[in-house]
Amino acid sequence: MRNIALIVSYDGTDYSGFQSQPGESTVQGKLEEAIFKLSGERARLLGSGRTDAGVHARCQVVNFLTSSSIPIERWAIALNTRLPGDIVVQSAYLVPDNFHSRHHALNKTYRYTINCNRVPDLFRRRYEFHHPTPLDLEAMREGLAYLVGEHDFSTFTSPLSTKPSHVRTIVRANLELESRLESDGLYANPIYNREWDERHYPGKTRGIVHLYVTGTGFLYNMVRIIAGTLIQVGEGKREPQNVADILAARDRALAGPTAVPHGLSLWEVVYGQLPT
Template sequence: MRNIALIVSYDGTDYSGFQSQPGGNTIQDKLEQVISKLTGERVRLMGSGRTDAGVHARCQVVNFETSSTIPIERWAIALSTRLPNDIVVQSAYSVPDHFHSRRDALSKTYRYTINCNRMPDLFRRRYEFHHPTPLDLEAMRAGAAHLVGEHDFTSFTSPLSTKPSHVRTILETKLVHETRTEAEGLYANPIYNREWDERHYPGKTRGVIHLYVTGTGFLYNMVRIIAGTLIQIGESKIAPEAMPGILAARNRARSGPTAIPQGLSLWEVVYEHLPSGQ
């Protein structure tokens, strides 16, 4: 038997998440079906982590055992040509028998994207949350900094979480500002200009904000709740200095809303001896 790892990218818009479930229509279901057709075997994939319905992945890592003799360099193209167009196997690797895509992950990074331009981006609307008013980027950065380290993240997980412990370690948070030309710039209403924004939204930023959160493990809805809370900080509804108190409360009601799924992507998974897809 061989143990094979795949780096997989997918648009999760039309799927019920990564992990197989009775209703089907998951990324895991599609991958297992295609691998089984290719090899004639029933395989069971292990993923580096779950993604919810509507959430995407730039770098999801999976592994499975097979007795197939297909050369490793042919796996990616053989699978990608048989998969739906919104799932792509980027690369394949032979890994040691003991490799486990979830347990062996050293860290994972998620990215949440917020479009603060007045109009949504037609061509990226599946991959970002449209917030039509500017946000206070520096306040969001200050709030996010309080999340770094080992904390009990009960305030930042769904009450449906079944994990026995909500203690997790965040290694880094980063907010990156991308200036993107607005679609309405071709026919811009002159009343909506930079001076108007500065007068009505002082100290706040338009453009696109990418939130990156890197940690050793995450809870159900954790990154989306972090994103929702930081958006409220950017709206000046919550002070950045309130974040330690929100953590200490261990109460979901103290944090912000769960941000919509399409803005979230599993961005990178790091292992000791496997390329991360970076």
């Protein structure tokens, strides 16, 4: 038997999440079906993490055991010819027999994207949340800083969470601005010029905002609730220091809304030295 790891990207729009569910179309189900078509084996796929319905992945890592003799360099291309167009295997690797894509991950990074321009981007609307008014990015960064470190994140998970402990560690979190303004003609109409924005939304910014959160583990809806809460900080509905208070309260009702799923992507999974 060989243990094969795949790096997979997918558009989660049309799937009920990554993990297989009876009667539902899932990314895991499509991958296992493609493996069966290729090798004739019913593989049990292990993923580095689950993604909810509508959530995407730039870098999902999965692994499975196979007795197939298909050369490792053929797996990615062969699987892609058997997968729908919204799932792509980027590469395939032979890994040690006891490698587990979830248990051996050091950390994972999720990215949540917010489009603060006046109109949505037609070509990226599946991958970013459109928020048509500017946000105070400095206030959001200040609020985000309170979440870095080891904390009980009960405030930032769904009441449906079944985890015995809500203590998690965020090792890094930041906001980046990807400006798509002048070149796209956003301010071509004088009614919507920069001076108008500065007068009506002082201290706030338009553009594409990427929220990156890196942690050793995550809870159900955790990043989406963080995003929803930070958006309220950016709108001025909450003060940045309120983030520390609601974190300490361990009460989901005190946090902001769960941001829509399509703005979220599993961005990166990092491993250390693989087991031997």
